[in-house]
Amino acid sequence: MSAAGGPVGVVLAGGGTGGHIEPMLALADALLRRAGAVPGGIRITCLGTARGMETRLVPARGYDLRLIPPVPLPRRPTLDLLRVPGRLIGAVRETRGLLDDLGADVVVGFGGYVALPAYLAARGRRGRSERSGTPVVVHEQNALPGLANRIGARIAARVAVTVPGTPLRRAEHVGMPLRTAISSLDRPARRAEARAAFGLDADRPTLLVFGGSQGAASLNRAAAGVADALTAAGIQVLHARGPKNTDVTVPARAAGQAPYVVVDYLERMDLAYAAADLALCRAGAVTVAELSAVGLPAAFVPLPIGNGEQRRNALPVVDAGGGVLVEDAELSSGWIAEHLVPLLTEPSALAAYAAHAAAVGVPDADERLADIVLEVAGAAGPGGAP
Known part of the structure; x- marks a missing residue:
């Protein structure tokens, strides 16, 4: 977890569409509710791109937003596919620098353009506890996962899914984090x-x-x-x-x-x-x-x-x-x-x-996912106890 006395650094990667952003913000809210019970508190940072809905939605909810270059992943083989490696290398390098600056203890990805650079950057950096790599938690919203989360699941410490039977390695059915106005x-x-x-x-x-x-x-x-x-x-x-x-x-x-x-x-x-x-x-x-x-x-x-x-x-x-x-x-x-x-x-x-x-329905999915994230970050034991 974080250095002695410092906050636990949680970085959330989920830009682009509302389907990625809404569960990210619901998790952020759940973590914020836990902050007072975690020694040193929790510092929450969201990653996004300049062209996504997150530029409006994340600041409106009061969370820090940092922008990284988008890496679109073509669904079919096209000439644009040839540009992906160069774009990805640059985005990973920039994201790794952000994770270092933020002192990230865990990266949580929700798929899409932002998540893949975050997953790879987390794996390639050295955490403050001198371990190799920052642990990753993947959350997949759809029953059929996208490419970013299929890759992320291979390197993740934990993989949470909304729909039972989602084909990802070591998937745990957690549900979809929702706003409390809906879940309650x-x-x-x-x-x-x-x-x-x-x-x-x-x-x-x-x-x-x-x-x-x-x-x-x-x-x-x-x-x-x-x-x-x-x-x-x-x-x-x-x-x-x-x-x-x-x-x-x-x-x-x-x-x-x-x-x-x-x-x-x-x-x-x-x-x-x-x-x-x-x-x-x-x-x-x-x-x-x-x-x-x-x-x-x-x-x-x-x-x-x-x-x-x-x-x-x-x-x-x-x-x-x-x-x-x-x-x-x-x-x-x-x-x-x-x-x-x-x-x-x-x-x-x-x-x-x-x-x-x-x-x-799973109305407490935000709390379930927060338990997982804090456990992976070393800020909570099994069951979510700080």
Whole structure:
């Protein structure tokens, strides 16, 4: 661990997308809560690149952000692949200097452009305890890991995963670190407040539709197209269309009808989850983890491009009976009318789905991962005791 009397140096590498940044910040928050119980405290530093969302999100949460050169890893063999070794060598050299300056005792990586240079830099430096290399902890969010974490897992002291069965060496199922506003959410207790906040009725079955921060065209079309059938069945809808999708509109419902509320973006996902009985959404790793942690069942519509990771993310929840899965090409207004309207109008079926979703959730994943990180850094014994 750190030099006598000094803080434990924890470096978190997780820039690029929200899927990497959100669990990184949730872990940072969990570590910060532990700092007073660790001799010397904990110094937390996040690594990112100048072009990622972390340049806005990390400082906004009050954490120190240091920038390193990005090293994009092409998914397919291209001419750009030939440039990777040179970029990687430079990024590793620069990152190693940062780890030295920060006195890093452990490096925690979440995958992506930032993680690979951090993993290699940690392995190549000498820690303050004169051991060779700084220990690495890998956290993989998706059921199908990316290249950076596949490499990192080979040199890591511990490997934590969100989805059971993720194919990484020595993987431990820990879950997805989540914001406490989500992980501690009591949906029934907040339901009335949440529905009032969105202009929804207090007692109607409620469908939440969202496609990530930018919205999803197929979800928007299908949901808006079945608005009349939903309303006729007494189902109200909270629909986040995405800030650029202003063409997605639904006529105002008549007085006494179930509301259909369309918003550009949901600033308070905790309230959106509390308001809803069922979600229609994509199956990104953070989304799936949040929904199961709060016990909100969902109809998952995996993104139809990429390597199929979203479908794999959703399967543990679906297989446990906490949701259903529909392929993007099969989603339509008719599918919603046939499958979701009957479910939303049957309270006992909804309750069963919610219970099964909650059984899969891991609301304390941030604390579990913090235990691992401090143990690897030498600042805590097994079980997380400082």
